[in-house]
Amino acid sequence: MKLLVINGPNLNFLGIREKSVYGNEDYGYLKSIIQEKAVNENITVDIFQSNTEGNIIDRLQEAYYDGTQGIIINPGAFTHYSYAIRDALASLSIPIIEIHISNVHKREEFRHTSVTAPVCTGQIVGLGLKGYLLAMDALKSMIN
Numbered sequence: 001m002k003l004l005v006i007n008g009p010n011l012n013f014l015g016i017r018e019k020s021v022y023g024n025e026d027y028g029y030l031k032s033i034i035q036e037k038a039v040n041e042n043i044t045v046d047i048f049q050s051n052t053e054g055n056i057i058d059r060l061q062e063a064y065y066d067g068t069q070g071i072i073i074n075p076g077a078f079t080h081y082s083y084a085i086r087d088a089l090a091s092l093s094i095p096i097i098e099i100h101i102s103n104v105h106k107r108e109e110f111r112h113t114s115v116t117a118p119v120c121t122g123q124i125v126g127l128g129l130k131g132y133l134l135a136m137d138a139l140k141s142m143i144n
C-alpha cells in the first residue's frame with residue numbers, strides 16, 4: 001500500500017509554534033511516528049511538507065501518476081480558503097483524509113470553515129499528532 005502525507009504551511013514549525021495549541025513535539029517527531037508505523041505495517045509512505053500553495057497542488061497532481069493509493073492532508077491555514085487545493089483534491093478519486101492537530105471548532109471562527117473537507121473522504125480533528133496514525137488505519141481499512 002502506498003500512501004502520501006501532505007503537510008501545509010507552518011507545520012514544519014511544530015515544536016516551535018504555539019506549543020499550547022500544537023504540543024511540544026517537533027516536525028521530525030511527527031515524521032518519525034508515521035514512518036515507524038509504516039515500516040511496522042508494510043506501508044510505503046511519502047511525507048511531503050510545503051509552505052507554498054502551488055507546491056502542494058503540484059504534489060497532489062503527481063499523486064495521480066505515481067501510484068498513490070490514499071492521502072492524508074493537513075492543509076494548515078489553506079484549509080480555510082484555498083479553492084485551488086480543493087480543486088486539486090477533487091481531481092483525485094482515491095481516499096483522502098483531512099487532518100487537523102488542534103480542534104479547529106474550539107478556536108477562532110475563521111477556522112470553523114474548511115473549503116477542502118467537502119472533497120475529502122473524511123476528517124480527523126483535535127486528536128493531536130495521533131490523528132495522523134488513526135488516518136493511516138482508516139486508509140488501510142479502505143484500501144485493502
Ligand code: DQA
Pocket residue numbers: 009010011074075076077078079099100101102103104111
Ligand atoms: C491546523 C489548523 C489550522 O487552522 C492552522 O492554520 C494550522 C494547523 C491544525 O493542524 O490544527 O496551521 O491545520
